Amino acid sequence: MTDTTTIVDRIALGLSGALFVLGIVVMGVLELLAGKPYSPTALTNDAGEVIATPLIDPTLRTGIVIAALLVLAVWGAYKLVTPMATDAADRAEMPAD
Template sequence: MNDPDIIDRAAMALSAGLMLLGTVVLGVVEILAGQPYSPVQITNDAGEVVATPLIDPTLRTGLVLAGIAVLGLYAAYRLVTPMPEETAARKEVAAD
């Protein structure tokens, strides 16, 4: 197995950062903003909107999907790039 290069590290950091931002960080911001914790608008019996979430759920979902897309692009990159030859680890063995 080869060590991760700069593209490997960048893809891992970017995808993890986007997914953590969309779930953990913005979730904590929602909690700190106070109730309600619902991702949809809350209405009363008359149908009036009495509370909305602070962060739009589509923004949070978009950040998580962007992180998954980065991982998909990274996987496609790894599929099309050739594996480096490890010549130092190979030994020629005589056939019987």
């Protein structure tokens, strides 16, 4: 069996995987290392003053993960539109034993 992944497949999967890891793992670890607050909203005291904010804006993290999903969606649409390459060995008839 031959490897059917093309350069477009590798680029799309690599880019989406890198965006997923960046948006979920790397930024999550940075948030943990930065300390509290762990919530995506700013913490306020009873007077309404902001006493702590997250290190990385949650909309940025969400945007990176959505970008990874969009890359996968575009790649999936590309795979649906392009015809499958058939291998000559796949088309050859094999005699039964």
